[in-house]
Amino acid sequence: MQLAQRLTLPVWGLSIACLCVGLYMAFSAPADYQQGMTVRIMFIHVPAAWMSLFVYTFLTISSIFGLVFRHPLGHVAAKSAALIGAGFTLITLITGAFWGKPMWGTWWVWDARLTSVLVLFFIYLGYLAIWTAIEDPLQAGRVSSVLAIVGFVNVPIVKFSVDWWNTLHQPASVSRFDAPALHSDYLWPLLVMALGFQLLFFALWLLRMQTEIFKQKLRVRRLGLVETTNRIAGGNGT
Amino acid sequence: MAHNFYIGFSYGVTGVILCLMIARTLGAYFSFRKQIEDEFKSEDASKNS
Numbered sequence: 283m284q285l286a287q288r289l290t291l292p293v294w295g296l297s298i299a300c301l302c303v304g305l306y307m308a309f310s311a312p313a314d315y316q317q318g319m320t321v322r323i324m325f326i327h328v329p330a331a332w333m334s335l336f337v338y339t340f341l342t343i344s345s346i347f348g349l350v351f352r353h354p355l356g357h358v359a360a361k362s363a364a365l366i367g368a369g370f371t372l373i374t375l376i377t378g379a380f381w382g383k384p385m386w387g388t389w390w391v392w393d394a395r396l397t398s399v400l401v402l403f404f405i406y407l408g409y410l411a412i413w414t415a416i417e418d419p420l421q422a423g424r425v426s427s428v429l430a431i432v433g434f435v436n437v438p439i440v441k442f443s444v445d446w447w448n449t450l451h452q453p454a455s456v457s458r459f460d461a462p463a464l465h466s467d468y469l470w471p472l473l474v475m476a477l478g479f480q481l482l483f484f485a486l487w488l489l490r491m492q493t494e495i496f497k498q499k500l501r502v503r504r505l506g507l508v509e510t511t512n513r514i515a516g517g518n519g520t
Numbered sequence: 521m522a523h524n525f526y527i528g529f530s531y532g533v534t535g536v537i538l539c540l541m542i543a544r545t546l547g548a549y550f551s552f553r554k555q556i557e558d559e560f561k562s563e564d565a566s567k568n569s
Contacts, residue, residue: 376530489546493545
């Protein structure tokens with residue numbers, strides 16, 4: 283808890299600095315010979331897409347720690363990451379549609395990449411719905427962890443959908459086994475924005491973790507108070 | 521010109537979603553921190569009295 287409190291401000295500062303530098307670099311990048319200025323959508327769409335997969339992987343690992351190893355912070359870490367992951371996935375879907383319209387001539391196609399990202403968004407929503415629907419945190423943690431682990435099947439499908447199926451979406455340009463197929467004018471702003479998004483995730487996650495711990499402390503304290511009151515009331519009755 | 525609309529809307533929507541996430545996170549954090557501080561303050565006050 284103390285470490286989280288100490289880390290929060292520096293991570294916030296770094297993420298804001300990275301995003302400012304990344305935005306400056308993104309708007310200084312030259313126009314693409316095919317896409318023109320529309321290529322600038324890439325600097326938010328691609329980092330958001332990377333984050334949606336990264337956060338889900340992080341959520342699954344935390345859920346395994348909570349469910350299998352019974353680590354007390356496992357479910358808290360997973361729950362704290364879920365809303366941020368859903369936000370990044372929503373950004374991916376919306377910016378993808380706004381990039382698709384001028385480039386492909388359509389907002390949406392039911393191809394493997396787009397559909398699997400939409401499924402990922404629904405899994406995030408399902409995960410969050412379980413935490414809202416079940417009041418007991420232990421039971422909610424168990425049920426949501428099972429969904430998170432089963433839902434992880436979708437992550438490699440999202441990543442490799444462009445290789446496994448013939449899709450309108452282009453294949454990977456940066457995370458390839460050989461050198462990235464992206465010019466350094468576009469690669470550097472993209473990497474700085476990705477770092478900014480990554481740091482923003484950790485900044486938000488640290489705050490959400492602390493909030494969840496506050497909530498649990500309050501819950502335990504209030505339950506203790508109710509028990510004490512009930513004991514006193516029972517004692518007076520007899 | 522039309523391209524500016526797509527770029528502007530993409531960056532705008534991203535900004536709105538990120539701002540909402542940040543506002544919601546900060547709001548919840550400060551609200552629960554205040555509740556915890558108030559609970560412990562009232563406990564200290566009752567112990568001292």
